[in-house]
Amino acid sequence: MPSLMSVVIENYNELVESKTDPIMDSWLFMKSPVPVISILVAYLYFVLKLGPQLMANRPAFNLKGVIIAYNAYQVLFSLWLCGQVFYFKSVIFQLFGQSCRGESTNGEVNTFMASCVWWYFISKIVELLDTVFFVLRKKQSQVTFLHVYHHGIMMLFTWIYLKFLSDEQGLFIGFLNSFVHVIMYSYYLIAALGPQYQKYLWWKKYMTWIQLTQFCIMLVYLFSIPMMGCKLSKSVTFFFAGNVAIFLYLFADFYRKAYTKKSKNASSIPNGCVKASKLE
Structure with a gap:
């Protein structure tokens, strides 16, 4: 009788062989899950155990210049990714036109869209540095479950989607x-x-609102796909919807704890104390 491990390996090999794509397999990290799983394990080990241990008796690193350059890069790279959607005039049309009706799409466009998702996947790897910077700056309190789960699962899920489930839904x-x-x-x-730039950050509270709105728009889009009778993969729709729903819950819970409770606590403190706490 075959062992459970041998059955899993056999089924995995069959799945990989059925999804073989010479072009995609030539891209970095895409031929095998080993590199992405290794990155994920190394990330979790460093930010949850090794990093805090190494920094326990050391002063925090001053990474101001590095972080400024990193954030500037992320802004520019994210803008570039957004712009790729409009590179082919037919890409947006395919999301709500040809693809929705189940019509075949141009092979060049499909390859281009897959390459966009690959760059998006690479961006998820780079974003793991967010947590690494927290650890090196000794801000371990910011290494929360939400933060680590969000970064880790986005990288892994994007790889899985690109390798096994790729279709047009992920583009939006x-x-x-x-x-x-x-x-x-x-x-x-x-x-x-x-x-000196803090006065320009009055919209901090709305950052989480923006993220929550993003997840709501995603869910509306995903639920509209079967409602409109689109002939896109329902398994991919459920794959995205489940993950987005989890993020929506986690970010809503964060917002509730971070802002709703603070507001209640602040209302129970004398005015003078509130003003003093804001100055600290």
Whole structure:
């Protein structure tokens, strides 16, 4: 009787062989899941254990210049990713036209869209540095479950989607997320410039609102696909919808804890104490 491990390996090999694409397999990290899983394991080990241990008796690194350059890069790269959607005039049309009706699409456009998703996947790897910077700056309190889960699962899920489930649905999701990242990393860039720019960050509270709105728009889009009778893969729709729903819950819970509870606590403190706490 075959062992469970041998059955899993056999089924995986059959799945990989059925999804073999010479062009995609030639792209970095795409031929095998080993590199992306190794990156994920190394990331989790460093930010949750090794990093905090190494920094326990060391002063925090001053990474101001690095972080400014990193955030500027993220803004520009996210803008570039957003722009790729409009590179082919037919890409947007395919999302709500040809693809929705189940009509065949141009092979050149399909390859281009897959390459866009690959660049998006690479951006998810680069974004793991967000957490690494927290650790090196000894801001371990910001290495929350939401933060680590969000970065880790986005990288892994994007690889899985590109390798096994790729279709046009991910293009709109990636475009919307990249657009939000333009706003988000612009905020981080301004914040990294120094205290003299704090007056331009009055919209901090709305950052989470922007992310929540993003997830709501994604869910509306995903639920509209079967409602409109689109002949796109329902498994991909459910794949995205499930992940987006989890993010929506986690970010809403974060917002509730970070802002709703603070507002209640502030209302129970004398006015003088509130003003003093804002100055600290």
